[in-house]
Amino acid sequence: MGAVLTSIAGAVLHVVNNNPAARNALSVEYYEGLRAALARAADDPAIAAVVLSGAGGFFCAGGNINVLKTRAAMTHDERVAAINGLHEVIRAIRDCPRPVIAAIEGGAAGAGASLALACDMVVAADDAYMALSYVRIGLTPDGGATSFLSEFAPRQLVNEILMLGDKLSVSRLHALGAVNRLTAPGKAVDEALALGERLAAMPPAALAAIKKLAQTARAQPLDAQLDAEVQAMATAQGGAEAAEGINAFLEKRRPDFTRFRQ
Amino acid sequence: MGAVLTSIAGAVLHVVNNNPAARNALSVEYYEGLRAALARAADDPAIAAVVLSGAGGFFCAGGNINVLKTRAAMTHDERVAAINGLHEVIRAIRDCPRPVIAAIEGGAAGAGASLALACDMVVAADDAYMALSYVRIGLTPDGGATSFLSEFAPRQLVNEILMLGDKLSVSRLHALGAVNRLTAPGKAVDEALALGERLAAMPPAALAAIKKLAQTARAQPLDAQLDAEVQAMATAQGGAEAAEGINAFLEKRRPDFTRFRQ
Amino acid sequence: MGAVLTSIAGAVLHVVNNNPAARNALSVEYYEGLRAALARAADDPAIAAVVLSGAGGFFCAGGNINVLKTRAAMTHDERVAAINGLHEVIRAIRDCPRPVIAAIEGGAAGAGASLALACDMVVAADDAYMALSYVRIGLTPDGGATSFLSEFAPRQLVNEILMLGDKLSVSRLHALGAVNRLTAPGKAVDEALALGERLAAMPPAALAAIKKLAQTARAQPLDAQLDAEVQAMATAQGGAEAAEGINAFLEKRRPDFTRFRQ
Numbered sequence: 049m050g051a052v053l054t055s056i057a058g059a060v061l062h063v064v065n066n067n068p069a070a071r072n073a074l075s076v077e078y079y080e081g082l083r084a085a086l087a088r089a090a091d092d093p094a095i096a097a098v099v100l101s102g103a104g105g106f107f108c109a110g111g112n113i114n115v116l117k118t119r120a121a122m123t124h125d126e127r128v129a130a131i132n133g134l135h136e137v138i139r140a141i142r143d144c145p146r147p148v149i150a151a152i153e154g155g156a157a158g159a160g161a162s163l164a165l166a167c168d169m170v171v172a173a174d175d176a177y178m179a180l181s182y183v184r185i186g187l188t189p190d191g192g193a194t195s196f197l198s199e200f201a202p203r204q205l206v207n208e209i210l211m212l213g214d215k216l217s218v219s220r221l222h223a224l225g226a227v228n229r230l231t232a233p234g235k236a237v238d239e240a241l242a243l244g245e246r247l248a249a250m251p252p253a254a255l256a257a258i259k260k261l262a263q264t265a266r267a268q269p270l271d272a273q274l275d276a277e278v279q280a281m282a283t284a285q286g287g288a289e290a291a292e293g294i295n296a297f298l299e300k301r302r303p304d305f306t307r308f309r310q
Numbered sequence: 311m312g313a314v315l316t317s318i319a320g321a322v323l324h325v326v327n328n329n330p331a332a333r334n335a336l337s338v339e340y341y342e343g344l345r346a347a348l349a350r351a352a353d354d355p356a357i358a359a360v361v362l363s364g365a366g367g368f369f370c371a372g373g374n375i376n377v378l379k380t381r382a383a384m385t386h387d388e389r390v391a392a393i394n395g396l397h398e399v400i401r402a403i404r405d406c407p408r409p410v411i412a413a414i415e416g417g418a419a420g421a422g423a424s425l426a427l428a429c430d431m432v433v434a435a436d437d438a439y440m441a442l443s444y445v446r447i448g449l450t451p452d453g454g455a456t457s458f459l460s461e462f463a464p465r466q467l468v469n470e471i472l473m474l475g476d477k478l479s480v481s482r483l484h485a486l487g488a489v490n491r492l493t494a495p496g497k498a499v500d501e502a503l504a505l506g507e508r509l510a511a512m513p514p515a516a517l518a519a520i521k522k523l524a525q526t527a528r529a530q531p532l533d534a535q536l537d538a539e540v541q542a543m544a545t546a547q548g549g550a551e552a553a554e555g556i557n558a559f560l561e562k563r564r565p566d567f568t569r570f571r572q
Numbered sequence: 573m574g575a576v577l578t579s580i581a582g583a584v585l586h587v588v589n590n591n592p593a594a595r596n597a598l599s600v601e602y603y604e605g606l607r608a609a610l611a612r613a614a615d616d617p618a619i620a621a622v623v624l625s626g627a628g629g630f631f632c633a634g635g636n637i638n639v640l641k642t643r644a645a646m647t648h649d650e651r652v653a654a655i656n657g658l659h660e661v662i663r664a665i666r667d668c669p670r671p672v673i674a675a676i677e678g679g680a681a682g683a684g685a686s687l688a689l690a691c692d693m694v695v696a697a698d699d700a701y702m703a704l705s706y707v708r709i710g711l712t713p714d715g716g717a718t719s720f721l722s723e724f725a726p727r728q729l730v731n732e733i734l735m736l737g738d739k740l741s742v743s744r745l746h747a748l749g750a751v752n753r754l755t756a757p758g759k760a761v762d763e764a765l766a767l768g769e770r771l772a773a774m775p776p777a778a779l780a781a782i783k784k785l786a787q788t789a790r791a792q793p794l795d796a797q798l799d800a801e802v803q804a805m806a807t808a809q810g811g812a813e814a815a816e817g818i819n820a821f822l823e824k825r826r827p828d829f830t831r832f833r834q
Binding site: 113114116117119120122124127128131132135138139142182183184185186187188189190191192193194195197198201202203204205206207208210211212224263264266267268 | 671689691692693694720723724748749750751752770771774775778779781782783785786787788789790791792793794795797798800801802803804805806807808809810811812813814815816817818819820821822827829
């Protein structure tokens with residue numbers, strides 16, 4: 049079996065990190081499989097959303113420590129290139145026009161937590177944890193961890209999480225808004241697929257525009273974000289999705305947006 | 311009766327969106343009336359704060375769907391201009407030197423939620439809701455919604471709110487800090503007026519400076535914000551409000567800042 | 573006794589604002605003592621972390637009102653220079669490569685609250701408060717208060733805190749993530765020293781890099797932060813701390829990072 053298993057449930061592409069013996073530690077094979085899956089999701093009209101999970105009841109243990117050990121012998125530029133392999137995956141999740149949902153069972157550690165927090169929504173089993181314990185082996189965070197943590201945690205909490213490396217309960221993350229749904233253990237994937245199915249009923253171009261707006265909102269001033277909203281809204285108001293959505297509303301029927309996926 | 315009713319309670323200008331038959335859907339008439347009221351508040355020494363509410367127990371339903379339907383026949387630039395009509399109102403709230411308080415009864419939907427979140431403080435009846443359901447009719451958010459949501463919600467929650475369009479309870483917003491006061495149903499306006507009256511006892515130039523600093527703090531680095539604070543504080547320390555405030559403190563009397571409104 | 577008392581507990585430098593008769597109001601002497609202590613912490617291999625507290629059961633009352641009164645007679649530029657005296661201290665906390673922890677007993681008011689929030693972590697006795705009541709004497713916030721509040725509070729709450737000047741319970745701050753630990757009254761310093769001792773077991777260069785990344789994460793786009801993470805991680809992977817950390821992990825022993833402090 050490959051490093052990545054993909055399957056389709058309804059209109060949702062389910063991508064499984066399939067290396068349970070290593071608690072789904074990140075690998076170049078996983079990066080390649082995930083990027084291919086995201087590219088397919090973007091292009092395939094049958095796919096409305098993507099769910100990421102890990103095989104064997106654990107989301108992802110992050111970097112493989114034996115691989116990390118080999119980095120010391122590389123040049124700085126070679127290390128930069130290797131780390132950018134992860135960052136290209138993070139950017140691919142960000143740039144995928146379909147919503148990407150992380151389904152966390154067990155735990156998400158190190159760059160596995162970065163990967164989960166890069167997603168547009170997060171579902172987690174209520175006994176799962178995140179941990180960003182890079183510091184304990186003399187490393188610093190990657191995969192956008194510092195950026196993603198700062199979206200829901202003030203600097204004092206970001207420092208605590210990263211300087212001590214203690215486990216973070218997903219219920220704390222839920223209270224802070226970074227985890228969208230808590231489920232019973234073993235039910236995170238089902239809930240994520242159901243969420244994906246709800247998204248599949250939504251207008252795809254509007255979802256892609258919302259995803260982009262949510263990414264730029266935090267770090268740019270109100271004026272710039274207002275301008276981005278105007279462009280997105282003026283485009284939407286002239287488009288087929290709005291015509292269908294407004295007509296359906298006025299005709300008191302459910303809209304059918306599925307035909308707009310392309 | 312007009313689209314906007316204004317009245318003065320003490321030192322607070324109360325501006326009512328008065329189209330209850332349409333749940334106070336936004337209109338060009340409301341935009342004009344609100345902008346005129348904000349301009350008056352800025353210039354009238356008798357006015358210290360502004361409260362926005364809606365007639366008939368509902369804050370604002372957002373855009374009028376029949377008006378939105380006509381946008382498809384416009385050019386892109388015409389649509390941009392129409393949306394900017396809303397954004398000029400959002401900017402007028404931002405740029406008004408007096409604090410503006412939203413008093414939410416019932417609900418605030420679509421651009422009505424953007425309007426509420428554009429305000430400097432928000433009071434809400436505890437059974438009220440916000441909803442940003444643009445996506446359900448094929449549209450994307452406007453009025454600064456994506457920027458304002460990102461002030462209190464991480465990207466995952468912003469996506470959930472905007473991609474699913476579900477109602478958001480004001481108690482959740484209160485826990486996250488975006489709603490300042492929860493009241494019993496029917497009491498939001500009274501509480502907002504009382505809050506406005508407290509603000510009327512505060513030094514007006516300091517309030518205006520705080521409002522500006524709170525707007526720039528989020529999206530700029532610490533160094534730039536420190537510089538903005540230095541300029542505001544150096545100006546305040548040389549001003550009449552500080553002289554009155556410091557003398558009153560040392561003389562153990564209540565300061566009288568009302569004479570500084572101009 | 574001087575305005576600043578310093579002592580060393582284990583690997584933690586404890587810096588006490590020692591003017592309890594004035595509830596440790598800020599002074600030029602305190603600024604000088606604190607900056608000297610931070611410079612020493614940065615250079616002394618024996619020191620891994622810094623704890624700030626106030627003598628007599630109160631963290632810091634902020635600016636001295638009699639000193640503030642004299643500012644009116646200065647020129648604008650002289651006032652700017654005086655305020656920048658505080659801001660240089662705030663920047664020194666930010667730029668110190670060692671983690672700085674505030675230990676709050678009693679209260680932290682005005683620029684005393686700014687000073688506490690400038691720290692990398694905050695421990696507070698559960699009956700303590702913060703207050704930013706500048707507005708009540710006609711002043712506006714300084715010391716980075718508006719920036720630091722905006723890390724955990726949306727604009728509406730920042731406005732409320734600064735426009736009304738009411739006390740803020742540290743339990744609210746704890747829920748929002750800006751206070752890391754709540755303790756019984758009288759125990760904040762002990763807890764902060766214990767936290768400092770935990771940090772002393774961590775790799776010092778990694779801690780310094782994490783501190784920097786946590787500072788830039790909030791106000792810059794994901795791409796820029798990813799690039800900052802790459803550089804920090806590529807450096808860490810090539811360094812002695814990672815070699816020790818990874819080897820210790822693989823050898824199932826505790827790493828010894830203390831020899832890397834310099």
